[in-house]
Amino acid sequence: MVSLSKNQTVSLSKQSTALNKLHFGLGWDPIKKKGFMAKLFGAEESIDLDASCILLNSAGERLDTVWFRALHSRCKAVIHSGDNLTGEGEGDDEVINVDLTKLRNDVEYLAFTVNSFRGQTFHDVENAFCRVVDQNGKELARYQLNEQGRHTGVVIASLRRNGGQWDFTAHGSACEGKTIDAMFDDIVRIVVQR
Secondary structure, eight states, X not given: OEEEXXXXXXXXXXXXXXXXXXXXXXXXXXXXXXXXXXXXXXXXXXXXXXXXXXXXXXXXXXXXXXXXXXXXXXXSSEEEOOOOSSOOSSSOSEEEEEEGGGSOTTOOEEEEEEEXXXXXXXXXXXXXXXXXXXXXXXXXXXXXXXXXXXXXXXXXXXXXXXXXXXXXXXXXXXXXXXXXXXXXXXXXXXXTOO
C-alpha cells in the first residue's frame, strides 16, 4: 500500500495485477469538542458528508455523476454504497465501487469529492481519508486529508486513464459547494488541470 501526500500520483496498475474492479472508500470523523461546550452539548456532533464521483472525458466535459441522489452511473460501472448521515464508526463511511471493464471508452477521469450538503464545514471534521482497494481486497493507495477549514467541499482524489494504465492522484483541494454540481468548475480545474 502506498500512502500518498497531497498532489502525489501513483500508478495503480503497477500496484495490482489484472486490475479490473476498484473500491474507493471514503471516511471521516466529527471532531471531538473539548472544554465547557463539550460538557454542555456533548462531546461531538454528527457530520453528514457526501462522497461523490464525476466521470469526465479528456476535455473535462461531464459524462455522468454518481452521488447520494443517483447511486450508479448509466453504464453501471460506478456504484455508490449509499448515504452515511453521521460519519460515525470505524473504516469507510461511504464507498464508491468502480468496474473498470464496464467504463465507457471516453471516460478519461473519475473525480472523487466529499462535500457537506447541510453546509457543515471541514473545520468540524477530522481523520478524513480516501483509500483504493482492488478486486482481491488489497489496499493499493491511501490519502489522509489533514487540512481543516471553513470550506464545505473537497476534491479529494482522482483516477485517470493513462493509456492502458490507471493513475490515482491525491488532491485534497478545498472548494465551496454543498453539492458536486456546485463544485463542477473547481473539479475540472483541479483534476484536468487546464
